[in-house]
Amino acid sequence: MKVTLKVWRQKNATSAGEFKTYSSPELNENMSFLEMLDVINEDLAIKGEEPIAFDHDCREGICGTCSLVIDGKPHGPHKGVATCQTYMRSFKNGDEIVIEPWRAKAFPIIKDLVCDRKAFDRIQHAGGFISVRTGAAPDANSIPVPKEDADLAMDAAQCIGCGACVAACKNASAMLFVAAKVSHLGLMPQGQPERYKRVKAMVDQMDAEGFGSCTITGSCEAVCPKEISLDFIARMNRDYAVALFKGEPKKTAGGGAG
Amino acid sequence: MATLNSNIPAGPLASKWEKHKFSSKLINPANKRKYKVIVVGAGLAGASASATLAELGYEVHNFVFHDSPRRAHSVAAQGGINAAKNYQNDGDSVHRLFYDTIKGGDYRARESNVHRLAEVSVNIIDQCAAQGVPFAREYGGLLDNRSFGGAQVSRTFYARGQTGQQLLLGAYSALNKMIGAGAVKSHTHSEMLDLVVVDGHAKGIIVRNLQTGEIARHSADAVVLATGGYGNVYNLSTYARGSNVTASWRAYKRGATFANPCYTQIHPTCIPVSGDYQSKLTLMSESLRNDGRIWVPKRKEDCGKNPADIAEGDRDYYLERMYSAFGNLAPRDVASRAAKYVCDEGRGVGETGLGVYLDFAESIKRLGESKVRERYGNLFSMYHEITNEDAYKTPMRIYPAVHYTMGGLWVDYNLMSNIPGLFVLGEANFSDHGANRLGASALMQGLSDGYFVLPATISTYLATVKAGQRPATDKAEFKEAEDNVSGFIKRVTSGNGKRSPDSFLKELGKVMWDHCGMARTADGLQKGIQLIGSLREEYRTNLKVLGDIDGWNQSIEKAGRVADFIELGELMCRDALMREESCGGHFREEYQYTAADPEVQQGIVNAGDVKRRDDQFAFVAAWEYAGAADKAPILNKEDLKYEEVKMSTRSYK
Numbered sequence: 001m002k003v004t005l006k007v008w009r010q011k012n013a014t015s016a017g018e019f020k021t022y023s024s025p026e027l028n029e030n031m032s033f034l035e036m037l038d039v040i041n042e043d044l045a046i047k048g049e050e051p052i053a054f055d056h057d058c059r060e061g062i063c064g065t066c067s068l069v070i071d072g073k074p075h076g077p078h079k080g081v082a083t084c085q086t087y088m089r090s091f092k093n094g095d096e097i098v099i100e101p102w103r104a105k106a107f108p109i110i111k112d113l114v115c116d117r118k119a120f121d122r123i124q125h126a127g128g129f130i131s132v133r134t135g136a137a138p139d140a141n142s143i144p145v146p147k148e149d150a151d152l153a154m155d156a157a158q159c160i161g162c163g164a165c166v167a168a169c170k171n172a173s174a175m176l177f178v179a180a181k182v183s184h185l186g187l188m189p190q191g192q193p194e195r196y197k198r199v200k201a202m203v204d205q206m207d208a209e210g211f212g213s214c215t216i217t218g219s220c221e222a223v224c225p226k227e228i229s230l231d232f233i234a235r236m237n238r239d240y241a242v243a244l245f246k247g248e249p250k251k252t253a254g255g256g257a258g
Numbered sequence: 259m260a261t262l263n264s265n266i267p268a269g270p271l272a273s274k275w276e277k278h279k280f281s282s283k284l285i286n287p288a289n290k291r292k293y294k295v296i297v298v299g300a301g302l303a304g305a306s307a308s309a310t311l312a313e314l315g316y317e318v319h320n321f322v323f324h325d326s327p328r329r330a331h332s333v334a335a336q337g338g339i340n341a342a343k344n345y346q347n348d349g350d351s352v353h354r355l356f357y358d359t360i361k362g363g364d365y366r367a368r369e370s371n372v373h374r375l376a377e378v379s380v381n382i383i384d385q386c387a388a389q390g391v392p393f394a395r396e397y398g399g400l401l402d403n404r405s406f407g408g409a410q411v412s413r414t415f416y417a418r419g420q421t422g423q424q425l426l427l428g429a430y431s432a433l434n435k436m437i438g439a440g441a442v443k444s445h446t447h448s449e450m451l452d453l454v455v456v457d458g459h460a461k462g463i464i465v466r467n468l469q470t471g472e473i474a475r476h477s478a479d480a481v482v483l484a485t486g487g488y489g490n491v492y493n494l495s496t497y498a499r500g501s502n503v504t505a506s507w508r509a510y511k512r513g514a515t516f517a518n519p520c521y522t523q524i525h526p527t528c529i530p531v532s533g534d535y536q537s538k539l540t541l542m543s544e545s546l547r548n549d550g551r552i553w554v555p556k557r558k559e560d561c562g563k564n565p566a567d568i569a570e571g572d573r574d575y576y577l578e579r580m581y582s583a584f585g586n587l588a589p590r591d592v593a594s595r596a597a598k599y600v601c602d603e604g605r606g607v608g609e610t611g612l613g614v615y616l617d618f619a620e621s622i623k624r625l626g627e628s629k630v631r632e633r634y635g636n637l638f639s640m641y642h643e644i645t646n647e648d649a650y651k652t653p654m655r656i657y658p659a660v661h662y663t664m665g666g667l668w669v670d671y672n673l674m675s676n677i678p679g680l681f682v683l684g685e686a687n688f689s690d691h692g693a694n695r696l697g698a699s700a701l702m703q704g705l706s707d708g709y710f711v712l713p714a715t716i717s718t719y720l721a722t723v724k725a726g727q728r729p730a731t732d733k734a735e736f737k738e739a740e741d742n743v744s745g746f747i748k749r750v751t752s753g754n755g756k757r758s759p760d761s762f763l764k765e766l767g768k769v770m771w772d773h774c775g776m777a778r779t780a781d782g783l784q785k786g787i788q789l790i791g792s793l794r795e796e797y798r799t800n801l802k803v804l805g806d807i808d809g810w811n812q813s814i815e816k817a818g819r820v821a822d823f824i825e826l827g828e829l830m831c832r833d834a835l836m837r838e839e840s841c842g843g844h845f846r847e848e849y850q851y852t853a854a855d856p857e858v859q860q861g862i863v864n865a866g867d868v869k870r871r872d873d874q875f876a877f878v879a880a881w882e883y884a885g886a887a888d889k890a891p892i893l894n895k896e897d898l899k900y901e902e903v904k905m906s907t908r909s910y911k
Contacts, residue, residue: 011809012809012810028533028535030532030533031533031535032537034537035535035536035537038535038537038760039535041758041760042758042760042761045758045760045802045804045813046756046758048802048804049804050804050805050813051758051804051805051812051813053810053812055325056499057324057329057331057498057499057500058329058331058333058334058498058499059498059499059537059538059540060334060496060538060540060541060640061640061643062333062334062420062423063329063330063331063333063334063498064328064329065324065325065329078643080639081643085640085643085644087643087644087646089646110469110810111809111810114810116325116469117325117326118325118326118446120326121326121327121328121434121444121446124430124431124434125434125437125438126438127438128431128434129389129431129432129434129435129438130388130389130390130431131435132385132388132389132432133313134306134309134310134313134385134432134709134710134713135381135385135709135710136388137381137384137385137387137388138384138388139384140343140383140384140386140387140388140393140401141343141345141400141401143387143388144395144398144399144400145392145395145399146395146399147395147396147397147399150392150393150394150395150399151392151395153390153392154392154417154418154424157392157417157424157427158420158423160423161326161328184390184392185390188390188392190387190388190389190390191390
C-alpha cells in the first residue's frame with residue numbers, strides 16, 4: 001500500500017509552521033504508524049531532507065511519549081489505542097493522512113510534531129504524591145485495601161501522561177489527567193491524610209499552567225488510550241469542593257519542648 | 259590494569275549487610291547538604307535513588323534525556339516484582355529467594371550482593387504499598403501474588419500487567435515530592451555525553467540539552483549512573499527505541515570497567531518478527547506462563563495447519579516434557595533455548611517458522627474467559643493490536659527476543675565502580691543476576707539499589723571527600739570533556755557520507771543477532787568482530803547527519819548512540835569469545851551437555867543444556883578500555899568466591 005501524508009513542519013517554538021506533503025514508498029499493512037514514519041524519514045534522509053521530528057519511545061503503548069493528532073484525532077482512529085500501537089492496516093491504499101502535533105497553549109511546540117509537556121510534571125510536583133519517607137513504611141499487609149478500591153484506583157493510575165486529553169479538548173483542559181492522579185491517590189487509604197491538600201494544590205497548578213476549563217464534553221475520555229473514565233473528574237470536583245470548604249489548614253504554633 | 263576490590267564485608271553471609279551498614283561512615287545532617295550528587299536516569303533505580311538521597315539531605319541533580327522523569331523503560335515491565343514476604347505461606351524465605359536467584363543466574367552472580375537483594379526485597383513492597391501503588395489485592399484486602407519462572411513459590415507482587423508502570427509512578431511520585439520541595443533539581447531533555455574525571459575521581463558530567471543543543475558542564479561530589487541496559491545493540495529488542503548505552507559507554511572510555519558484556523537475556527515470550535521494517539519487538543509477559551501452555555506440533559507436516567485442527571496427541575508441550583518439575587515456568591534462558599531447538603528442527607509455526615504456540619484454551623476451560631481476561635486482559639488486547647488475532651480463540655504465537663542485559667559497569671559491594679565517586683545502579687550495573695535474570699527480579703533490583711542500597715553506601719565514599727571541595731567547572735578536565743563532545747557533534751554533522759545512523763544500527767543488530775545471539779561459536783564470534791570492525795570504519799566515513807546543531811535534532815542524538823553501540827557490539831563479541839563455557843543466557847555451542855555425559859544419563863539435565871566450566875570461568879570479566887576503539891581491551895578478573903552456596907549443575911527437571 002501507499003499513502004500521502006500531510007505533515008506539520010515547524011522549525012522551532014518561535015517560527016511559523018506549515019503543512020508539507022510527502023508520498024510514501026511502498027508500505028506493509030502490518031507496519032505500525034511510527035514504523036511508517038521511520039520509513040518516510042529514512043527516505044527523506046537518503047534524499048538529503050531533514051527527517052520529520054516526532055516523539056516516541058517504548059512503542060508498546062505505556063510510556064506516553066508518542067503523540068500525534070492523526071486526521072484530527074489524538075492517537076488516531078482507534079479507541080483505547082495509542083499512536084505507537086496503531087497499525088497501517090487501519091488505513092487504505094491511497095489514503096491522505098493528516099498529521100499534526102498536540103496543540104495547546106500549555107504544550108508549546110518544540111519542533112515539527114514534538115511538543116513540550118513539562119506542565120504535566122509541574123502539576124505533579126505540586127502534590128502528585130503520598131509523603132512517605134523511604135524506610136518509614138509499615139508492613140505492606142498492615143493496611144488492607146478493599147479490592148474494589150484498589151481496582152478503581154488502578155483504573156485511574158493507568159494514565160500514561162501522554163496529554164491526548166488536552167489535545168482533544170476544545171479548551172485544552174487538563175482535567176482528566178489531573179483527575180486520574182487525584183483519584184488514584186485519593187482512593188487509597190494511604191492517600192487520605194493529604195487528600196484535600198493534594199487536590200487543591202494540583203488544581204491550582206493546573207490553572208497556573210494555562211490549561212483551560214472543563215465543560216464536560218467528554219472528548220478527553222473518547223481519545224484516552226487507557227480509556228480513563230470521565231467519572232474521575234466528578235470525583236475530583238467533589239474533593240475540590242470539600243477542600244474549598246475546609247479552607248487552609250490552621251497554622252499551629254511552631255517550636256516545642258527541648 | 260584496573261584495581262577491582264569488591265569490598266565484600268567479612269562475616270557470615272546473612273549478617274554482612276547489617277554489619278556493613280553499621281560499620282559504614284555517616285555524614286551529619288548539617289554536612290549532607292554541602293554534598294552535591296548527580297543522578298543520571300530516572301527509571302526505577304534513578305528516581306528512587308534521587309528521591310531518597312534528597313530525603314537524606316544531599317543536594318541532588320537528576321538528569322534524563324526524556325521530556326519527563328516518568329518515561330524510562332522501567333515503565334514497560336509487565337509481570338511483577340519478587341519479594342520474600344511469604345504471604346502465601348508456601349515456604350518462601352529470604353534464603354530461598356537468594357538461592358533461586360543465584361541458581362537462576364547460573365552461579366555467575368556475586369553471592370553477597372544477591373543475598374542483600376533478597377533481604378531488602380521485603381522493604382521494597384512495604385515502601386511501594388505506602389506510596390499508594392495499587393497492587394493487586396485479594397477480596398480480604400491483602401496483597402495478591404503470582405508465580406514466575408525459576409521459582410516454585412508464589413512471591414511475585416503485581417499491578418495487572420502494568421507493574422513496572424505503577425512502581426515507576428511510585429518512584430516518580432517520591433521524586434516529585436522532593437522536586438516540589440526544592441531538594442532535587444530536575445534536568446529533563448538533558449542527555450549525558452561524557453563523564454568528567456578529576457584526579458582519578460568522578461566529579462561531573464557533560465550534558466547536551468536536546469531542546470536547545472546547548473552543551474553544559476555540571477560538577478558534583480559524586481556521580482550516579484542509573485541509565486539502564488544496552489539490548490538495543492541488537493536493534494530489534496523489547497527495549498524502548500531511546501534506550502542506549504551511551505552514559506555507561508562514555509564512563510567506560512573514561513576508565514570504568516565493563517563487566518560481563520556478553521550476558522544478554524533473550525526472553526522466550528515475545529511476538530515474533532514479521533518484517534524488515536520492524537522497529538521493535540513486543541514482550542508478552544512471563545506471567546502468561548502461569549496459565550498458558552507452550553507447544554509446537556510433533557510433526558513438521560502439521561506446522562502449517564490451523565492449531566485448532568491439531569489433535570491433543572499430535573502436540574508437543576515441550577517444556578512440560580523436558581523440564582517436568584518447572585514445566586512452562588522454566589527460567590527464561592532455558593525456555594528460549596528450547597524454543598530455538600524446536601524451531602531449528604523445523605517444527606516452528608507461523609509465516610516465518612520462527613514461532614511457538616502459547617495456548618490458553620485449557621485455562622479458559624478451567625477458569626472461564628472472564629477470569630483469564632481479568633488476569634491478562636491488557637496483554638491479550640496488546641497482542642490483538644499488533645497481530646490482529648484473538649488469543650482467547652486461537653493460541654498466541656511467540657518467539658524469543660532480546661529483553662535485558664545482565665552485564666554492565668562493574669561495581670563493588672557499595673555499587674561504586676572502579677572509578678571512585680562513580681556509582682552504578684539497576685540494569686546498568688552487573689552484579690545481581692549473573693548469567694541469567696529471573697522474571698520479576700529487575701524491578702526488585704532497580705528499587706533495591708535506589709531506595710535502600712546506594713543511600714546507605716554512598717556516605718562511605720562521600721565521607722572521604724571534604725565537603726564543599728568539588729572542582730569548579732572551569733577546570734581543564736571539564737573543558738577537555740566538553741571539547742570531546744562538541745568535537746564529535748561537529749564532526750558528524752559536517753560529514754559527507756550517505757547513510758543514516760538508523761541504517762547502521764539495523765546492520766549492526768543483524769550481525770549481533772547472527773553471531774552473538776542465542777547460540778554462539780568461536781568462528782561466528784570472530785566473524786562478528788571482523789564485520790563490526792568494517793562497520794565501525796564505514797560509520798566513520800559514510801555517515802550522514804542532517805539538520806542543525808542548535809536545537810532539536812534526533813539525528814544527532816542517534817549518531818552518538820549508534821557509534822557507542824558499534825563499539826560495544828565488538829566488546830560483547832570479544833567477551834563471548836573469551837568465555838569458553840556456556841552459562842545462563844550465554845550459550846557457546848561447543849560447551850553443552852550431550853547424551854554421553856553422566857548428568858544427562860542420571861536425568862539431572864537434558865542433552866543440549868548449558869555446560870559451565872567452573873574450574874576456569876568462575877569469574878567476572880571486567881573489561882578495561884585500552885585508549886582507542888581499535889585497540890584490544892584489557893581483561894580484568896574478579897573471582898567469584900561462594901561461601902554459602904555450592905556451585906552445582908543447574909537442574910530444572
